[in-house]
Amino acid sequence: xxxxxxxxxxxxxxxxxxxxxxxxxxxxxxxxxxxxxxxxxxxxxxxxxxxxxxxxxxxxxxxxxxxxxxxxxxxxxxxxxxxxxxxxxxxxxxxxxxxxxxxxxxxxxxxxxxxxxxxxxxxxxxxxxxxxxxxxxxxxxxxxxxxxxxxxxxxxxxxxxxxxxxxxxxxxxxx
Numbered sequence: 001x002x003x004x005x006x007x008x009x010x011x012x013x014x015x016x017x018x019x020x021x022x023x024x025x026x027x028x029x030x031x032x033x034x035x036x037x038x039x040x041x042x043x044x045x046x047x048x049x050x051x052x053x054x055x056x057x058x059x060x061x062x063x064x065x066x067x068x069x070x071x072x073x074x075x076x077x078x079x080x081x082x083x084x085x086x087x088x089x090x091x092x093x094x095x096x097x098x099x100x101x102x103x104x105x106x107x108x109x110x111x112x113x114x115x116x117x118x119x120x121x122x123x124x125x126x127x128x129x130x131x132x133x134x135x136x137x138x139x140x141x142x143x144x145x146x147x148x149x150x151x152x153x154x155x156x157x158x159x160x161x162x163x164x165x166x167x168x169x170x171x172x173x174x175x
Contacts, residue, residue: 011036012151016019023058025161026031026119027117028098028101028119029118029119030101031099031100032099034100034129035101035125036128037064037070037103038064039057039062039143040059040060040143041061041062041141042057042058042141042143043058043139044127044142044172045140045159045168045170046138046167047136047137047138047164047168048166049137052170055076055170055171056076056079056081056083057077057083057145057170057171057172057173058074058075058077058170059074059075060136060141061073061074069094070088070092070093070094070163071089071090071091071092072088072089072105073087074090075086075088076088081172081173092104092105101118102115102116102133110153115133116131116133117130117132119131120158120162121160125143126144126147127140127147127151128141129141129155131162138162140159145172145173146174
């Protein structure tokens with residue numbers, strides 16, 4: 001997401017080897033509400049990746065198009081939360097039978113598709129952990145640009161339990 005988030009497309013196309021990865025991909029832990037794929041998500045933390053270098057205040061906004069399809073609008077600000085905005089628009093589709101935990105996004109006019117997994121989310125759906133199936137890339141997303149310290153601590157504890165130790169924290173606008 002030169003995302004959740006967030007400009008993921010660039011990270012998918014990055015040639016740099018992943019910096020942090022799981023020994024094996026862990027499957028999503030629980031079903032996800034379809035409402036996950038509507039509204040704006042703010043990227044709170046991620047694995048470092050060349051595609052998102054210098055990307056601050058990244059967001060991903062989902063807009064439902066059908067029962068299993070959605071439009072994606074990602075914004076990344078270069079250099080600082082107030083820097084020049086770069087945008088990216090694409091489409092996505094929920095993978096059938098996945099309880100809404102797995103989806104694909106298309107890039108380069110549909111020439112490339114990437115699968116993503118929603119590994120976990122808060123019971124109140126205020127934050128979510130998203131990753132690529134191989135575990136090479138992850139994003140902690142929040143419905144708020146700035147998470148409460150307690151919620152952020154709980155989410156980061158879960159991120160680390162999933163095996164992600166090397167994190168970076170993009171700037172977000174002040175609350």
